[in-house]
Amino acid sequence: MLSYAIEEGINCIDTAEASPIPMKKATQGKTDLYISSWLKSQQRDKIVLATKVCGYSERSSYIRDSGEVLRVDAANIKESVEKSLKRLGTDYIDLLQIHWPDRYVPLFDEGKVRYIGVSNETSYGVMEFVNTAKLEGLPKIVSIQNGYSLLVRCRYEVDLVEVCHPKNCNVGLLAYSPLGGGSLSGKYLVTDQEATKNARLNLFPGYMERYKGSLAKEATIQYVEVAKKHGLTPVELALGFVRDRPFVTSTIIGATSVEQLKEDIDAFLMTKRPFSQEVMADIDAVFKRFKDPSFV
Numbered sequence: 179m180l181s182y183a184i185e186e187g188i189n190c191i192d193t194a195e196a197s198p199i200p201m202k203k204a205t206q207g208k209t210d211l212y213i214s215s216w217l218k219s220q221q222r223d224k225i226v227l228a229t230k231v232c233g234y235s236e237r238s239s240y241i242r243d244s245g246e247v248l249r250v251d252a253a254n255i256k257e258s259v260e261k262s263l264k265r266l267g268t269d270y271i272d273l274l275q276i277h278w279p280d281r282y283v284p285l286f287d288e289g290k291v292r293y294i295g296v297s298n299e300t301s302y303g304v305m306e307f308v309n310t311a312k313l314e315g316l317p318k319i320v321s322i323q324n325g326y327s328l329l330v331r332c333r334y335e336v337d338l339v340e341v342c343h344p345k346n347c348n349v350g351l352l353a354y355s356p357l358g359g360g361s362l363s364g365k366y367l368v369t370d371q372e373a374t375k376n377a378r379l380n381l382f383p384g385y386m387e388r389y390k391g392s393l394a395k396e397a398t399i400q401y402v403e404v405a406k407k408h409g410l411t412p413v414e415l416a417l418g419f420v421r422d423r424p425f426v427t428s429t430i431i432g433a434t435s436v437e438q439l440k441e442d443i444d445a446f447l448m449t450k451r452p453f454s455q456e457v458m459a460d461i462d463a464v465f466k467r468f469k470d471p472s473f474v
């Protein structure tokens with residue numbers, strides 16, 4: 179799957195020290211090991227390798243040698259980077275992101291991290307990072323990895339879009355969950371539960387529960403109808419929408435099979451861009467009715 183992605187023009191691989199998700203001690207770090215095994219056959223300088231250091235957590239202390247509460251400070255960042263580099267089998271990380279917020283962050287640079295970014299962050303957090311870097315002469319964050327999709331728009335569009343604009347803080351959005359945990363594909367709308375028993379929202383009860391709420395389901399039904407009306411698949415509608423937003427720098431997709439990956443990549447490459455005014459008008463009509471249903 180990774181090789182197919184690279185062959186099709188994808189150049190960024192996103193991982194995290196906490197992965198795979200949902201987090202648990204028995205599997206922590208295995209995603210990096212799988213990537214490392216594959217990376218040995220690739221040209222390292224052709225790939226943008228992004229990973230994350232955990233934010234504050236009292237429940238995931240197993241990630242650190244000390245077994246203490248996770249914080250985003252010099253010691254934790256250093257241990258995280260060194261372990262990530264070892265697992266990934268590389269000597270540098272292209273983009274290091276703070277997985278979730280923890281304020282008061284001393285940064286450092288030993289040449290092992292090329293750029294830094296944040297994830298699941300707020301407008302206040304982005305501005306504090308940017309201002310602190312300016313005041314202290316430190317590297318500025320270049321990216322923010324937040325959820326963004328047809329089902330999750332308001333939290334970014336209300337104010338983060340202004341903060342991150344190139345003329346302001348100039349922080350690029352790496353949009354994750356553009357398919358709403360897979361829900362916008364429409365696969366969870368089927369009555370035959372057996373067909374989706376191995377899909378992640380059913381494999382991990384409680385994981386991304388926000389996408390299984392009644393309003394999120396109703397909104398998804400409406401978006402599927404919009405796609406059908408305009409001769410698009412639900413995946414083409416959802417990924418095409420995120421792809422063409424002017425503030426989206428890159429879109430992070432996840433797939434569990436080559437078939438899913440191919441469908442996702444084809445949606446980016448083959449779907450006409452930009453969407454017509456008629457398509458956008460129908461999307462906006464659903465949005466005005468439901469806003470962000472997965473956070474209701």
